[in-house]
Amino acid sequence: MTNVALITGINGQDGTYLSEFLLKKGYTVHGIRRGNPQQDIKSKNDIHLHYSDLTDYAELVKIIQETQPDEIYNLAAQSNVKISFERPEYTTLTNALTPLKILEIIRTLGLEKKTRFFQASTGELFGNSQEIPQKESTPFYPKSPYAVSKLYAYWICVNYREAYDIFACNGILFNHESPIRPENFVTRKITKSAARIKKGLQDRLYLGNLNAKRDWGFAGDYVEAMWLMLQQDKPDDYIIATGKAHSVRELVEFAFREVDIEIKWEGEGLNEVGKDTSNGRILVEIDPAFYRPVEANALVGDSSKARELLGWEPRVTFEELVRMMTRNDINLLFDN
Ligand code: G4F
Numbered sequence: 001m002t003n004v005a006l007i008t009g010i011n012g013q014d015g016t017y018l019s020e021f022l023l024k025k026g027y028t029v030h031g032i033r034r035g036n037p038q039q040d041i042k043s044k045n046d047i048h049l050h051y052s053d054l055t056d057y058a059e060l061v062k063i064i065q066e067t068q069p070d071e072i073y074n075l076a077a078q079s080n081v082k083i084s085f086e087r088p089e090y091t092t093l094t095n096a097l098t099p100l101k102i103l104e105i106i107r108t109l110g111l112e113k114k115t116r117f118f119q120a121s122t123g124e125l126f127g128n129s130q131e132i133p134q135k136e137s138t139p140f141y142p143k144s145p146y147a148v149s150k151l152y153a154y155w156i157c158v159n160y161r162e163a164y165d166i167f168a169c170n171g172i173l174f175n176h177e178s179p180i181r182p183e184n185f186v187t188r189k190i191t192k193s194a195a196r197i198k199k200g201l202q203d204r205l206y207l208g209n210l211n212a213k214r215d216w217g218f219a220g221d222y223v224e225a226m227w228l229m230l231q232q233d234k235p236d237d238y239i240i241a242t243g244k245a246h247s248v249r250e251l252v253e254f255a256f257r258e259v260d261i262e263i264k265w266e267g268e269g270l271n272e273v274g275k276d277t278s279n280g281r282i283l284v285e286i287d288p289a290f291y292r293p294v295e296a297n298a299l300v301g302d303s304s305k306a307r308e309l310l311g312w313e314p315r316v317t318f319e320e321l322v323r324m325m326t327r328n329d330i331n332l333l334f335d336n
Pocket residue numbers: 079080081082121122123124173174175176184185186187189206207208209210212213214248290291292295299
């Protein structure tokens with residue numbers, strides 16, 4: 001008998017890496033994605049795709065009833081922090097209520113003893129926390145509608161674990177990136193722009209807060225941690241992070257270095273620019289449109305608990321991650 005996994009958000013970055021990981025482990029993988037309901041269940045690369053909208057409770061019941069999963073990974077979300085300030089209600093409905101619905105379905109279908117549940121929780125829960133690095137015991141202080149919606153999701157997961165004995169885990173994931181990260185996240189925006197500027201396809205890169213610091217790891221490493229959490233004897237919550245913070249400014253410098261451009265910074269605040277040291281050309285400028293109404297503090301996670309209990313540790317460093325992403329973006333340009 002093979003294990004059956006059901007992944008929401010199968011077509012996103014994490015869904016892509018996780019489904020590859022589980023297929024290699026011999027799982028039967030089902031995934032939910034938005035699309036044409038007429039297509040019902042389709043099979044693509046050995047993944048059974050279910051076209052559904054997660055706001056549709058009845059369809060979710062049907063999919064879980066039919067697939068009888070051993071493990072459910074809830075990766076679907078409106079995951080962009082900036083967009084959450086513009087679409088707070090949609091963000092809340094998607095991020096907070098989807099895990100509630102899944103947990104409630106597990107309970108009402110009597111799958112408490114069969115189905116294990118993973119919730120993609122986030123380092124953004126610690127938005128304004130004063131403790132650095134943040135641990136599982138650090139008090140939460142969310143600073144965006146996104147983070148507030150994920151706070152509900154975190155606690156409903158804990159609540160169903162305690163109330164109904166469901167094997168439910170929160171992976172408190174700090175930023176995790178890859179070559180398939182969409183461009184509305186800063187890592188991919190920067191690596192793609194560095195490649196395009198190098199090739200003469202773009203003049204400038206416009207960014208928001210250069211001083212923001214994040215703990216950036218590789219998504220491929222993080223999906224392994226998700227799986228490990230569901231293989232333990234007891235359900236629990238774990239921080240998954242590299243433990244190292246870097247600024248957006250450093251990210252820019254690293255990515256441009258990969259395309260043999262050295263950046264030097266001049267000016268201050270909104271007038272700060274990044275210039276190519278070899279010819280003085282301005283390549284990076286600030287655009288206040290990319291600032292957020294409030295910014296989280298330096299986010300950096302202490303994943304000692306995951307290292308100790310799951311035997312997990314990140315393999316790819318920040319430098320390797322930026323190199324991997326920038327080189328991929330260069331290759332994509334040369335392929336086209
Ligand atoms: O890449 P970001 O948009 O990711 P953010 O907001 O840290 O959130 C990501 O990580 C979280 C986990 O810690 C996840 F929960 C969440 O779903 C998502 O995956 O922004 C990173 C930083 C921010 O401080 C932002 O203000 O980069 C700063 N930044 C500066 N200029 C920019 C830009 N971010 C974006 N997206 N675009 C800019 O031009």
